[in-house]
Amino acid sequence: MEHYCLRYRHTAPLLMWLDLRHPLRPPYLLIFSPSIAYVRTSEDALEYSRLFHRLLLFLSALPPFQSGRLLDPAMASRPAAGARPGAKFAQFKLVLLGESAVGKSSLVLRFVKDQFDDYRESTIGAAFLTQTISLDESTTVKFEIWDTAGQERYKSLAPMYYRNANCAVVVYDITQASSLDKAKSWVKELQRQANENIVIALAGNKLDLVTESPDKRAIPTADAEAYAREAGLLFFETSAKSSMNVRELFTAIAKKLPLDQAGPRNLRAAPRPGVDLRPEAPGTQGAGACNC
């Protein structure tokens, strides 16, 4: 299934054209604003290109047409809101925080790829992962997960990292006494830098070590739990290695996110407000051509 977004000054002619040809079958057309239309074509790639080509030809014949400049294949890969009647789809940015080596990346790796690596080096190369959770038949939550990329090591995280984060997982290591204090200072930092209504979960990682030898535990569950309750955080003790509570952690976050009141920023199924920079998008001009 392909999804395309068209930006057009007037949507009325588009609607008419589509209604005439395929009133109920693809391409579907969703109108998000007076100038943005969302086109969904059939599964058949050939048919898609044929239809789309015709659509473009038709549009370019109209005087006010702006040559279909906003085509965003990235956005297209996301399921469209309203694809199924009553279906809810929301995308949220999740950031990870915590001291080095507490297992931030491992938690995400377990959640996203169901993998664990005992000798994982400090984060390199995996700093932007996504994972989708279905809460029920009709509700899907997609996490856009940002890893620190190691920038927290010397207190050099950029404001960009916190920007528009909807939720955060603050990780500590239950076998390291100092790591909970670090986690607390990250929570403070989040409250200072991030959205006011950010959902924060506290995760005490490396539960597997304690299950094997209970005397390794440095932070009692009750202590962390009391702090989490006081600060209004979700709380789980997890193991990225055994996958204990990992899924539960992310599901609890998804349930706490305000799906119903998600603004346009969160409901990313709607087109982003900005412009797509990709030069290859059909309908835009190649670098060499001139439009004089």
Next chain:
Amino acid sequence: MDEIAPEYDVVVLGTGLTECVLSGVLSVKGNKVLHIDRNDHYGGEAASVNIETLFKKYGNVRPGEEPWKKYGRVNDWNIDLVPKLLMANGELTNILVSTDVTRYLEFKQIAGSYVQQGKGPKATVAKVPSDAGEALRSSLMGLFEKRRAKKFLEWVGAFKEDDPATHQGLNVSSCTMKDVYDKFGLEDNTRDFVGHSMALYPSDEYINQSGQAVETINRIRLYVNSMARYGKSPYIYPLYGLGELPQGFARLSAIYGGTYMLNTDIDEVLYDGGKVSGIKATMKDRDDQSTAMKFETKTKKIIADPSYFPGKVKVSGYLLKAICILKHPIDKTDGSDSLQLIIPQSQVGRKHDIYIAMVSAAHNVCPKGYYIAIVSTIAENDANHHIELEPGFERLGEIEEKFMGPAIPLYEPLDSGDKDNIFISKSYDSSSHFETTTEDVRDMYRRATGEELVVEGLREDQQLAQE
């Protein structure tokens, strides 16, 4: 605290855009990069700051007063220190797309591109025509001149440097732009807006330089193609301000193993046989100065902004800049929420153009109802800088707050860096876009690595690393 590695391939000093792009590209290419800034924030001279920081930076504060309080939440403001916009079809856009840094950023169009004609109360402001068709409808020209301008723009559109048939008999490699204008019989006013608001030359020097015609044509084409990309203006702008750009490239660098240390002073640069061999530095603690961490590490190369090596740079000119907070859009610009407005030098009796770049709440840089306009030009006198910018202030109307420091020196390196392996960038110049910045990035990459920078394909490498 983790140990700093004993050796890095490259140490980068300063987190301005130029340094961050280079740091990102070098990390992706497998270099071990240590990236340091003495400030506790990213961006250096290319940062975006909140309104409290701006008041303090420019000293517009009397003791005991907190004038920023009346401007709402301090962090709703992201005010650029550099008055620049991105050309939609420009090289920075290309680098952003090729490196996939676009996934961290969101861009929006700048709503309009305008040019002033005349001066004082009689001055008019018109939209810069974006193609031959718009030239015909423009109020900038009379009826016959419109046709000549249309012909000229059509010629520019069809021009191919290696196809003499498209040159209309002009010897483009040696002729001047004056020859070209003469051939099409363009009036002075038309030359003015073509040269200044489309080719974006800050002065009239280009007109009589022989061999400058092709460059001028390419500049006009960049403008026209950028314009054609999204429709309203040739410019795009990142939500939350230009300061997001260096942060995005820093993140790219970090993902590929680059180490970041803000708030870190360079105590000493170490040399071995005239070439750089390492650094001594101190990472400060924001809250507790006693826990500062001193360290030393080896490196083969240093990339730095001019402020880290004042002895290795010279001043090439002075930029005048005033950051103005408004509560209204600029008059005669159709209420645009963002724009560039150029006041060509000839219209106001100067040698260099005055630029106005304005953004607003539409770009998440200030609360609703406010507008941030930066008026800038190249200084022509040693004093009375306020008067030099006056035609720009006239355009803005009532100004809520004006931040204007002394003239800003523009630095460039004295040497290429091949002797000591210290490669220094240029200051952000007076141009309205980032084309000269990306030229500097390419030049520095060439000097530092001996190779041409090819950004195309970097993106594929990145996807490989992420899978």
